[in-house]
Amino acid sequence: DMSHGVALYLEGITKSFDGFRALDDLTLYIGDGELRCIIGPNGAGKTTLMDVITGKTRPDEGSAWFGSNMDLLRLKEHEVAQRGIGRKFQKPTVYENHTVFENLELAMHADRGIMTSLTWRLSGEQQDRIGEILELIGLTARRDTEAGLLSHGQKQWLEIGSLLMQNPRLLLVDEPVAGMSGQETEATAELLTSLAGKHSVVVVEHDMDFVRSIAREVTVLHQGSVLAEGSMDQVQNDPRVREVYLGE
Numbered sequence: 001d002m003s004h005g006v007a008l009y010l011e012g013i014t015k016s017f018d019g020f021r022a023l024d025d026l027t028l029y030i031g032d033g034e035l036r037c038i039i040g041p042n043g044a045g046k047t048t049l050m051d052v053i054t055g056k057t058r059p060d061e062g063s064a065w066f067g068s069n070m071d072l073l074r075l076k077e078h079e080v081a082q083r084g085i086g087r088k089f090q091k092p093t094v095y096e097n098h099t100v101f102e103n104l105e106l107a108m109h110a111d112r113g114i115m116t117s118l119t120w121r122l123s124g125e126q127q128d129r130i131g132e133i134l135e136l137i138g139l140t141a142r143r144d145t146e147a148g149l150l151s152h153g154q155k156q157w158l159e160i161g162s163l164l165m166q167n168p169r170l171l172l173v174d175e176p177v178a179g180m181s182g183q184e185t186e187a188t189a190e191l192l193t194s195l196a197g198k199h200s201v202v203v204v205e206h207d208m209d210f211v212r213s214i215a216r217e218v219t220v221l222h223q224g225s226v227l228a229e230g231s232m233d234q235v236q237n238d239p240r241v242r243e244v245y246l247g248e
């Protein structure tokens with residue numbers, strides 16, 4: 001949707017591993033505030049794509065722009081994170097021995113190290129910010145619970161909350177509902193859709209019902225490039241998608 005500002009623009013991205021093209025002349029545009037789902041069969045290049053966006057993998061060819069003028073391919077992984085791209089891997093990583101509140105506090109001071117962070121006095125504004133995030137991720141009543149005692153779903157939300165503490169412009173989320181109960185899945189759909197608008201959100205997901213429930217725009221990857229883009233209905237009715245992806 002070109003009426004929004006640009007959050008991310010990738011053009012002509014190619015990445016080979018031992019001669020195998022994991023990404024093959026891929027072009028992708030994500031608008032500000034968009035919620036985009038990326039689907040595609042195993043080996044389609046989804047992980048490699050996330051790795052390229054976050055500076056973990058350097059492509060052989062192509063350009064990648066964050067916002068209108070930041071050349072992503074010049075940045076190291078930690079610089080990409082600092083400049084506003086948060087990445088949520090599939091497995092939750094939280095500080096198990098710290099409370100939910102402390103986890104968010106640590107995320108706020110990600111650059112300072114644990115001891116400094118937890119003795120640092122929070123300003124009223126910072127406490128309010130943590131309060132807002134706790135509400136958003138549905139963990140207000142769990143704020144003093146050790147993260148290790150949370151359910152799998154709650155840990156995932158806490159990690160998303162931790163990423164939000166850095167107020168990313170773009171949030172990349174890998175298979176957020178894998179292993180979640182039906183109720184947790186619904187709550188996750190609500191959380192992710194509520195983030196869109198304020199943040200651009202890119203979700204890589206296999207669960208098609210979940211994709212259908214959250215996404216207005218879906219990108220189908222196949223053999224390292226974009227096979228189809230559009231609403232879930234559009235891409236599911238696309239004959240090329242049915243052939244390669246749905247096995248018809």
Ligand code: ADP
Nearest residue numbers: 017021022040041042043044045046047048049
């Ligand atoms: P997806 O996430 O869609 O399943 P990937 O991006 O993980 O796809 O992988 C795309 C292809 O690239 C796969 O065939 C995979 O074997 C290959 N690949 C990915 N990363 C590497 C790597 N570090 N070394 C060699 N091959 C890789």
